[in-house]
Amino acid sequence: MPTTPPPAKTLDGEPGRLGTLVRAALPAVPGVNQLPGVRKGPARDFAGLSYRREQVVAERARVDAYASVCGFPRRDVVPVTYPHMLAFPLHMAIMGDPAFPYPAIGMVHVENAITAHRAVGVGEALDVTTEVGPPRPHARGVLLDFVTTVTADGGTAWESTSTYLRRGRTIEGDVAPGLEVPDPPTGGVEWRLPADLGRTYASVSGDANPIHLYPLTARALGFPRQIAHGMWTKARSVAAIENRLPDAVTVEVAFKKPVFLPGTVAFAARRDDGGWTFAMTNPKDGSPHLVGRATPA
Template sequence: MATPTPTPTPTPTPTTLTGEPGRLTTLLRAALPAVPGVNRLPGVRKGPASAFAGLAYARDAVVVERDRVDAYAAVCGFPRRDVVPVSFPHLLAFPLHMAIMGDPAFPYPAIGMVHVENTITAHRAIGVGETLDVTTSVAILRPHARGVLLDFTTTVSAGDETAWESTSTYLRRGRSVDGDPAPGLEVPDPPAGGVEWRLPGDLGRTYAAVSGDANPIHLYPLTARALGFPRQIAHGMWTLARSVAAIENRLPDAVTVEVAFKKPVLLPGTVRYAARQDDPGWAFALTNPKDGSPHLLGRTSAA
């Protein structure tokens, strides 16, 4: 008997956010389900993971503002240009990530979600001043050896044209779901050597100011220790952006960037960056200079 073809999971109808989402309000809504007692209140209480069928949120007519692009470029090491850095549109999608995590139908609080992989595909350069529509959706849970994976898929479009796409994969530790875990991103023979970067203790706060991602693990030693870290850690998306900035002038406008986030970068701290041009594109790595253990492994290819 032939094996039946699986039915594709339908994409949920997106909920549209109007205006500029409030950063603090959105973060609090996403974090409250982690607070004992509060997490039982109506509108905060989470539904069961077994019932989760996906969610989608959208922002329409988002203007790419010069001041924000320049601030982001300065923090992440990109030059000032009339087109945005390849990783910048993630900032336009981040409020949608938080809105999804804050939705009562989403089965987990934002606190405890671990960003493990990110794939970006830029189909063309996006100009400063463009008006864009942004949609983020998350599908059903995927199995992982340590819990479940959730893929937040973002599409940035100008009219009917898709200009940029990304998938941010988060791990939620705990009980898994049925199925065989898919292999994660692998970068064989990552580049060695390279240069050292000294990162200041306030880097998390600086990046939070331009990105809107004010997760307490990135801000101060006290807030990071409350969540299990010895001191504050750098944002994974900053490590991606800074790594890409080092080779951006050698990348095409239409490009795919894939990264796996490994060990967190403690702040203040020193990391080593290395990149190597391979046949399909570039391979790069951010490592601990003391023992060579990876913080981030990545690669690029033409889109």
């Protein structure tokens, strides 16, 4: 049975992107995955894990580079999705920790919910904590919720939950329904996405998962060619309606079918009671890549 979760571990300084990714990938390598410091513990004993970064600055150059890739304007506050960039090294640190029972390779980001309690200024110093608890059941495996809290001046400025699916053996318990977005809009404006979008987004996010980079690296992991990052599809969707959203807002999305690169997607948004419903779809058949909603927080 899981025991009490350990206290949060601190990542000091600037986390090494390549080193963090390599450490997270090693448990998927046969033979290597049995070495001390790499070998994963049993899932039944996993009580949770937490990492934090202190006084992380939302630097102007990085915010502007991210905004440019995702379609946001240059402003004195960060895009509502940007704090995820500050949390991503914590996600990878957790997945690379031997106490975390699953390899990072094969973790599928299926849902993401962000609540911004206020605008975060460029240049602000932020404390960022990400924690994950024991897995919960899913029809195709287990789900793990990575919960991030961003604080400044003693108050919570931003929160998110990134839900990952690990396919395989499930566990006992009731399967909770995922995000439901009734009657998402279809059609709308079309965006042509270049072949190097995954590499461009990786350069500003630190997420260099091979499935996003090149056809060869994507095929090695079961995809016919590289796919866009799910968090890019969310950021680009939010950028399209950002000027209609309040500073205090909750944006929830479910990632559906992958977006292959190069490719064309359609984006549509509809104002509903109390907020917006939006979707990114395949313009040929209307099948969804992403569905979401934004409501005042």
